[in-house]
Amino acid sequence: MSGTKRAHVIGGSLGGLLAAHLLRAAGWDAVVFERNEEELASRGVGLGTHPQLIAILKRAGVDFDESMGITPPRGVCLDGSGKIIIEQPMARTLSGWARLYGALRDALPADSYRLGKRLTRVTQDADSVTAMFADGGSERGDLLIGADGVRSAVRAQYLPHVEPVYAGYVAWRAVLDEAQVPRELWREVVELYAFCLPEGEQCISYAVPGRDNDTAVGRRAYNIVWYHPTDRDTLIDICTDAEGRHHAAGIPPLLIRPDVIARIKADAKALLAPQIATIFVRTAPFFQPIYDLVSPRLVFGRAVLAGDAAFVARPHAGAGTTKAALDAACLADSIRDAGDLDSGLLRYERIQQPFGQAIVELNRQEGLYLSAQIKAKTARTAAELHRDIGAVLHAHIARSDQIGDIVAAHGLTGHV
Ligand SMILES: Cc1cc2nc3c(=O)[nH]c(=O)nc-3n(C[C@H](O)[C@H](O)[C@H](O)COP(=O)(O)OP(=O)(O)OC[C@H]3O[C@@H](n4cnc5c(N)ncnc54)[C@H](O)[C@@H]3O)c2cc1C
16 A cells, blocks of 8 residues: 555544554554543553553553553452452453553654544545544544444444343442552452452452552552442443433443442442452442443444454453454554555454454353343253352463463464
């Protein structure tokens, strides 16, 4: 291809930023359009990493050094009394969404990241694609990447019948500055990757970089992700604010009703290990409903889907950002290596569609037990009624390696 081609990336989160960086490295002029009016840096909590994500961040110009993540030496499972019942070495590096966002955002020229630009529609002709925005503006380019997340406007236009499927549970998320964690709990849980697995629940907690992206002891933050079965009626109730408005696409954390927060804190005290409950009740927790989403196609002329807009995997293996990074790398490399844009995009779809599907399935397997909890007991299988805690913990830890196996099986190793 000759001349500088222009790519418009819709969505300025991690997937969009990675796509913009890698396309720029391949010689494109890539500009990001984000609907939010303000920088997203205050968003996000803990985020699991994989070696593939770290390698692709490097390609995007971000060196993932020791200041970017924390690697607890051991995984432990705590029972309801707080006793360690399983202990096993593990090496998973946990970072923070804001830490990665800041590094990728800072490395992009200021005029290549536009805030307050909500895409409403895409139009195409034989050799261009135009993004239309809610503010009345439009941008014409050679390629449009829909990296606009689970409720993607780009996907809604091209695949209107493909919608996220609710998995039957939510993830309650809580973060507390380490300085506010009672000191006696530092060695006991903050230094570890801790599981609580009460019947029908899954709670994982670990330290992440703190407020100023600090990984020094005492300045980190403690991150809790608690997968909690929640039937549809209850989901509607907890997504309804104090004014009676229902937020179907997810309720903003500040609008969660006080009675909902009080109830989950009471549940935490009743269900979780006391160390974790002690931390949880000191936070302002919020929740995210868990979904599965598989797009059967990723390319629509000159518009393509990437990241969570294309596939949403349950977060158990923490693979969402790694998958978004692999989408970005495969897209940029396929376009660079192909003789023409159409063949490059088709190659991208041929590789990333089955890959995305495999990542969704891997994570769905881990969450099947949680999904089953909203079924009547008589409708559950023996495995759904009782599970082996050791097997859950070992399978969870093994899933990180399985990401590498899936990457290799889909021929993606060369993009890392
Ligand atoms: C509970 C939970 C825990 C998670 N934990 C992890 C983890 O540990 N590790 C991990 O790798 N991943 C994790 N994820 C997933 C991760 O957050 C995403 O998969 C990853 O960041 C890739 O997202 P994305 O950039 O494709 O989409 P998103 O992060 O959803 O970003 C989409 C962006 O598009 C913007 N946008 C939307 N519509 C428009 C529009 N019309 N016009 C312009 N802009 C628009 C949005 O404002 C947003 O900034 C977790 C997810 C959940 C729910």
